[in-house]
Amino acid sequence: MNQSLAADSARLFGSLFAAQASLLVLSPILSEVATDFGVSPATAGQLRAISGVAAALVAIGLVIGRRRWELRRLLELGLGLLSVAVSASVLAPTFAWLAAAQAVLGAGVSLVLAAGLAAAASWAPEGERATLLSWAMVGAPSAWIAGMPVIGLLGAHSWRLAWLVPLVASALTLNAVARRERGTPEPEPAPVRSLLRGRGATRWAVGELLAYGGWSGVLVYVGGLLTDAHRASPAATGLALGGGAIAYVVATFLARRWVDRAARPMVLAAGSAMVAAALILGAVRPSFAFSVLMWAVTAFFAGVRMMAGSTAGLDLAGVGPLQAMSVRAASMQAGYLAGAVLGGVGLALGGWTAVGVALAVPLLLAVVVTATDDRIAARAKVGVR
Structure with missing residues (x-):
């Protein structure tokens, strides 16, 4: 694997790892969140629904929109939204604040998923699309393998600390994506x-x-x-x-x-x-x-x-x-x-x-x-x- 392909593989792996880790955090800490904010577990469980609806709406917007996006820029936007949403979740003073952060998080996840997998096709050298796509796609399950144990360990001390895993992942990946050369905009949808x-x-x-x-x-x-x-x-x-x-x-x-x-x-x-x-x-x-x-x-x-x-x-x-x-x-x-x-x-x-x-x-x-x-x-x- 040449250096450029390896670097892009790492960028796309990190992007989907960060997106999946952002969604995973709530699973082991949901009861602690509910207790801390004085809401029922069922109410706290709606946080995942909020991010899911936001993600679906943003994805639909990308499908029906007419704008020609440059994939590096779109990935930067998505990873930036993840970083903002996760940071807001760490600091959330109220349940409503946390819920709003999940809406932003869902938007970031959608942008990262769409742009990350599209980049596997657009950034790949001739004959290497499957290689780049496979590295992108294993980012999500790797968040289960490597990210979930750390999330659980940090969450045992404080549910706010658990958000550090996607925060670090999104920040590091954002830095790596920002250092890639800009490409040409995607074809008009x-x-x-x-x-x-x-x-x-x-x-x-x-x-x-x-x-x-x-x-x-x-x-x-x-x-x-x-x-x-x-x-x-x-x-x-x-x-x-x-x-x-x-x-x-x-x-x-x-x-x-x-x-x-x-x-x-x-x-x-x-x-x-x-x-x-x-x-x-x-x-x-x-x-x-x-x-x-x-x-x-x-x-x-x-x-x-x-x-x-x-x-x-x-x-x-x-x-x-x-x-x-x-x-x-x-x-x-x-x-x-x-x-x-x-x-x-x-x-x-x-x-x-x-x-x-x-x-x-x-x-x-x-x-x-x-x-x-x-x-x-x-x-x-x-x-x-």
């Missing part, structure tokens, strides 16, 4: 009407939303499954979750070998495997070890599927990298909200088995949407001939 008319782009966006709905639901509820169904300790559950994140990282790096040549077949194959894995994870629970294995298997195929799905988006005809990855960011945020709701409904109606079924449904629909799109494309080619 395609009009929304043309995006909606283009069935390929629409079906890809729907497929990504459905896939993230199922996958994010797994992320939300797998910890609860391990602790509730197997009475696992928080320490054992934490180790298991970290193991799944490692499986995701390994899968992402393996997938980059073939993804430029076979992105769509990989979406179908890995997506189908995720359907089966999610069903088994929820319905078959003979032991803690087996559930941990199935969680790792699910995470592995998720790593392949999300890498391939992002590559397919970057290859969409008539859609620039930034606009495509903005669509992906919006789909991801909407998917997180949908997955949390679906899993909750399943848990209330039928326990963990129903959770597995509820989360497998959007994953299956994502496969159907992609397969249908491929058949339409194949028929179109035959018609042209």
Whole structure:
């Protein structure tokens, strides 16, 4: 790997690490935040919803806007917003202040996700897109592996200290991005009407939303499954979750070998495997070890599927990298909200088995949407001939 590619890989890895770490902080400190500000845990839990809605709105703004952004500048803006939001969270004197900071944080996360993944295509030398994309995409799970233990350690002393992890990550990455040479602005975004008319782009966006709905639901509820169904300790559950994140990282790096040549077949194959894995994870629970294995298997195929799905988006005809990855960011945020709701409904109606079924449904629909799109494309080619 040449020096320039290595430097850009580090910048994009750091960008997505900082974005994910900013979202992770609330998980282990939520009860302390609620107690400190005198609100219920349910009210404190809405902080994640605030950042999610803000992120989705900003991503939609990037999709429908007509401005030509330069990716380095957009990354700087996103990382700057993360730094401001995290700093405000550290100092928050009231719950309303903290809630406002989460809205800013969501905006920063959306900009970083969209610009970071678009840069993997725009900044990559010839033939190195998969390398740069894989380093960008493993930034998020690495925040689970390396960032979460430190967040937990600092949070044990004070929930305000826990925010230092994303603060340091965003500040260091912002400095690294600022030292990169400016590039040319991205192509003018395609009009929304043309995006909606283009069935390929629409079906890809729907497929990504459905896939993230199922996958994010797994992320939300797998910890609860391990602790509730197997009475696992928080320490054992934490180790298991970290193991799944490692499986995701390994899968992402393996997938980059073939993804430029076979992105769509990989979406179908890995997506189908995720359907089966999610069903088994929820319905078959003979032991803690087996559930941990199935969680790792699910995470592995998720790593392949999300890498391939992002590559397919970057290859969409008539859609620039930034606009495509903005669509992906919006789909991801909407998917997180949908997955949390679906899993909750399943848990209330039928326990963990129903959770597995509820989360497998959007994953299956994502496969159907992609397969249908491929058949339409194949028929179109035959018609042209």
